[in-house]
Amino acid sequence: MDSDEIVPPEASQNVLPEKDLDEKYPNRPHNRAPTLAFHELYLGLFNPLSEIKKKPTGPAPARRKVGPQGKDSASLNPFERRRDVIERFISRWRKEVGDDIYPAFRLILPDKDRDRPMYGIKEKVIGKMLVKIMKINKESEDGYNLLNWKLPGQTAATRMAGDFAGRCYDVLSKRPMRTEPGDMTIAEVNDKLDKLSAASKEDQQLPILAEFYRRMNPEELMWLIRIILRQMKVGATERTFFDVWHPDAENLYSISSSLRRVCWELHDPNIRLEAEDRGISLMQCFQPQLAQFQMHSFDKMVARMRPTEEDRVFWIEEKLDGERMQLHMAPDESVPGSRRFGFWSRKAKEYTYLYGNGIEDENGALTRHLKDAFVDGVQSLILDGEMITWDPEQDAPVPFGTLKTAALAEQRNPFSNGPRPLFRVFDMLYLNGRDLTKYTLRDRRNALQKTIRPVHRRFEIHPYEEATTTTEVETSLRKVVAEASEGLVLKNPRSPYRLNERHDDWMKVKPEYMTEFGESLDVVVVGGYFGSGRRGGALSSFLCGLRVDDAHFSQGEKSMKCWSFCKVGGGFTAADYQEIRHHTDGKWKEWDAKRPPTAVVELAGGDAQHERPDMWIKPSDSVVLCVKAASVSVSDQFRMGLTLRFPRFKKLRKDKNWECALSVQEFLDLKSNAEQEHRDKEFSVDNSRRKRVKRTTKKPLTIAGYEEKDSTQYLGPSGHVFDELNFFVLTESTMPEKRSKTELEQLVKANGGKIYQTNTAAPDTICVAERRTVKVASLQKSGQSNIIRPSWLLDCVSQNTKDAGLPDFLLPFEPRHMFFVMEDKKDEITGNVDLFMDSYARDTTVDELKDILKQMEQKQEPTNQSLDAHAAQKVEAHIQEKIDAGYTAPCGWLFRGLTLFFPSPSKPRKTHCDEGDISGYDAASMEDPRLRLARNTARFAGAQIATSLNSSILTHVVVNSESVSSADISSLRGSLAARLGKKVPYLVGLGWLEESWDNGTLLDEERFQVR
Structure with missing residues (x-):
């Protein structure tokens, strides 16, 4: 659950007066000079870091700077170069401004600044305000590009699609108020941003943004917008900044979630944190431990928990569908004998206002029920758990997204029988002044059991099961899936609590990763959404629909109408996107909210048009996707009233058109049948879409015989068998068929290969020749490269065109294919055939089979059986590697x-x-x-x-x-x-x-x- 949905009403009061800050932080540093100008941030920090993030596109500059320890900065790796840039900026700040770097860090790491509330404005609102400030027509090209920033624009805007700040820069640079960097200081920018975060209406926000526009140049404004959106993406994480600032900075942030404390308490790098200051403390939000993502198999996951012969036990907990929450309880010094509470989310947002600050808090949705929840003698504690919504009438958890509504309803009527917040505790980290994070999970759980008195369906200890085998994981997963739960978390009971870390001691198992569960459905694409960032400028997710059955229409009426059903954006590779574009290019239309294509695509919400796509397409022009999901859930965002939870692309159904896709009634029938069958299904990890091996493609040299404009007659089948391979053809072919050198080159190009006129022009070039010319003799004499006969090219092309289901399978070299073999390759190539020279991978011709049978009749004894077995294993490994990389399996496999x-x-x-x-x-x-x-x-x-x-x-x-x-x-x-x-x-x-x-x-x- 995204905690940004719940914003406390008093968030705007987080900015403390100077007097109060001096009282709360008496030893905080004070700067001796005004802060640097804002433009120094992007000139000295943001831009250099962004350049390091980019891949080098040319030679290094002649002027080189000296990095740390006197190293030449050009010789440093990217990590060291980033540290070098950050160190120079921090050093300059300390020298010219002072030791209080908090004003700068608030702008450098805006997403870590918990003292400034959310601004409540996103890209679309900023775009509208910029259109008003610059007084441009929203129907103009620039106005359109700002308001529709995800859509591809014209000219330079096209390359900025998906990058809102970049799109703003493109528009602002055409009509700047300043061309030179502005004079606003970092302190002034912080002051204005504090006011912007406190403003709740556009008429309050507009003057502030207008002042930024008057006093900043376009590049400054671009970075300011990224700060407001808290999307810096400069290529350096907060850990790098913290590590450069102070060796204990990351630790202090993990236990406090306070950027202010990191900057003020650790302003001197020579003064380290005391031992008592290194642990969590009451009423200071910490960064919790997170569960590691699932691995490829249950066996591997359990092994990573480091079981011992004496203790092989691990714990299985149900993964809850709520919001991660930490509860702090401390004595209330103002009222003897009473306690005060604090609640913080995983993102360090405080929700005490919602759940209550004490037993007597009438506005507390939870704490008023905790009077008898703790055993006698418990004065202070910190609990880690999940806040979920519970429906007493159904006696079951309520699906994701209803927590705030339930909490507000509980505030108004604490004894109703409606949905309510339920805090499920699964860890105790602090008890009566003692930090428990160094203790094992088993010890912490024992302390929790002896400390808490559960309050039925309001405050409970989350149960767990002990297990020693993966079979128990499968059984538990079947159980939680049958109950429509989120999944499982596997935990190592011998482990300590690791603040702000994902570790193998906790690993989550979700059913959407399983092959044997969830609906695998064929749905038709009816809409598309433009992506952002790397996917900017192209459709990156798709609205999918179900066919409306003929029964829904009047007699004799037939339509291609679809109801919106789910939105799919995960599981696609670059090749998948390319294939979808290939089948739908030129058929997309822009969605017009005033005249929606309701005769073809029907959305939910009527005029509200829920999940409205950027583009739409007729089902008859579209493609069918096979998607997989964890479960089906109720949703009012889609016309079906149901949707898929965690949908993921599985494959493109090129064998189906829209009329073969799933219909509304077929889906309902399938859902009903699947609910009965899921209990008996087996669970295993889904490797069907394992990440494919990324290949690097080098730009080919412009050489003779490889100009795209050249055209020749059709010289053989085309395909992709030689994709990304480099060839140097030296002679013609005479066996098994006659082909000229030019014809061989064209055959290679037609099947994806690249032709060069030297063996040194590209890496791993394959040399092809069949007779001894001067060049061939010279190459053979050097002994640096095998020389392949043209028959290998012909065999590869022939093998891959015999069966349309077997593309891209490159045959291993056989002795018959070799004109010259390097010494270290002879055994490997000999091992690709058996003792009768029969290939392990290539189909045998009739003539070859006759020769093999003749040899077998002579009863020749095998000379090296171990070599044959070894070679077969190598071929098997080679084939499996290709299949794992996404290639089609050969028929024998x-x-x-x-x-x-x-x-x-x-x-x-x-x-x-x-x-x-x-x-x-x-x-x-x-x-x-x-x-x-x-x-x-x-x-x-x-x-x-x-x-x-x-x-x-x-x-x-x-x-x-x-x-x-x-x-x-x-x-x-x-x-x-x-x-x-x-x-x-x-x-x-x-x-x-x-x-x-x-x-x-x-x-x-x-x-x-x-x-």
Whole structure:
């Protein structure tokens, strides 16, 4: 939950008078001179840091600066260069201004400044005010670009799409009030920003922004806007600034969340924090420990918690769907015997005003119920937990986003039966003056159990389960998902509490990462939203809809209308975006809020047009996406009234048009069926969209034979088999077919390769030749490069065009492909074929097969079996690496890793069956020709064939549904359900295997499940 939604009404009172500051911080430093000018920030700090963040585009400047310890700054790595820039700025501040750097740090790290409230203005409001201040027509190009900053603009604005501050600079630079840097000091800017944060209406905010416009040049204004939006993005984190400022700065910020304290209490780098000042303290918000993101497998996650032989236990907690909250309780010195409370969120926002400052606080939504919540003798404590919303009538948590409403309702009527805040405590960090963060989680939990008296459905201790195996994680995950919960958190009970850190001691497991849960749905794209930052200027997320069934229309009426259903922006790679653009280019239309295309796309909210897209597209012109989600939830933001929670792109359904996408009624039916099936599903980590290996593409040199304008006749199939490979073709080809040098070069280019006229013009250049010329002899004599015969090029192209499902598979070199082999490569290349010279990766021709059979008849004894095995392993590793990087698997690899069982009906038997066997089935009697062919195909494609259902690694049971009776199917299902402690395999028809083989890819089993 985003804590920015809840803003305390007294937030504007956070600015303390000077007198009060002196009383609260008696030892705070005072500057001896006025602060630096504001433009010194961007000239001496922001711009240099931004330049380091960018990739170098040219030679280093002739003039070099000396970095720390006298090093040449050009020789420093980026991290050292950033520190060098920050050190120079801080050193200058101390020398020219003084030791109080807090005014500068408030502008350098605006998102860490908790003393200045949120401004309450975002990009659109700033854009409107700038249009008024500069008196430009909002319908003009510049006005349009400011008000529609995510949309691609014209000329220079186009490159600023998605960067609002950059877009503002582009417009401001055309009509500046100043061209030279302004004269505003950092202190003046802070004073104006304090007033801006206190202003709540546009007529109060406009004069302040207008003064900034009069007194700053466009570049200053650009950085000011980034400060207001708290989006600096200069390439240096707060940790770097803290580390340069003082060695204890990060620690103090972690325990206090106060930028002011970091600057004032640590102004002298030679004075370190005392031991008693290094821990958390009462009524000082700290930065909590966070859970690490999920790894690839449960086994790996548990192993990272460092279990010992004596103690292999880890804890499983339900992940709550609320807001992380810390509660502080201290004695109230003004009223003897009473206590005062404080509440802070993860983002260090104080919510005491909402939940209460004491037992007697009539405005407290929680504390008034805590009179008997603590055992006798407890004077002070700090608790870490989650604030959630609980519905007493349903006796269940309320979905995300209702916490503030429930808290305000509880303030007005504390004893109603409506939704209320519930604080679930899962950690105790402080008790009666003692910091507990260094103690183990097990010890802290024992202290918590002995200290707290739960208050039913208002103040409770969050339960946990002890576990030692990953099977228990899967069981718990099934349980929480069935209850529509957020997920799990795995915790190491032997660990201390780590402030402001993500660590392997806490790891979260969410169902949206699982392959066996959640709806995988085919939805049609009906709208698009422009992105920001790196995705600026292009559609980065999509509004997806469900087809409205014909039953929703009058008789005889048919329409392509869709109801908005979900918004998908995660899981896309650059290649995915490119493919979607390819299919929809030129078909998008700008959304007109005054004349929305309701006949095609219907949004929620009527005139409010909830989740209104920037662009829209007709379903008949659009694409179908396969999306995966954690669950379905109720939402009034979409016309369906339902939406997907945590939707994620899975793949583009190029085989489907909009009419094949999911309809409203089909989705409702699917939802109903899925709710019944999810309990029996197995959970495993989703690696289906593992991050692909990023390739670096170098700009090709302009050389003879590679001009784009050259055109030649069609010389062979085109594709991508040679993508990002560099070639130097020295001679023509004579075997197995005659091709000129030019024809070979064109064949390479047609399949994605790049041609150079020397082997040193590009890295890893592949040299191709078939006869010994002067150049070839010279290259061979150098011994620095293999020389490949042209037959390898032809084999690669031929292999990748035989089956449309097998693109981009580069054949390994074989001895027959080599004109010259370097000594250290001979064993590797020999290992790519067996002792009869049969390739492990390439389809064999008829003539080659005849030669192989002749050699086999001669009964030649193998000379190096270990070498063959080693080579096969290397080829397997090479293929798996390509598949992991996103390439299509070869046909012999299609079912690798799967274990299939093929039951075949036989005469009923009266004998008692062993566990795992099926009455009426005999795996050995494979008399069905279709089933026998499927079994052989599966074995050829890499699958293991099980002989019974008792196999612990069984993944699929494949039956011929045409020849199996319903009674046999029922018997199968019963046996599968009884597999206690083992994975439940898919029960699919032969169509799954046959169509997967025909399409060259594993298809979704749910389409072929035997009912």
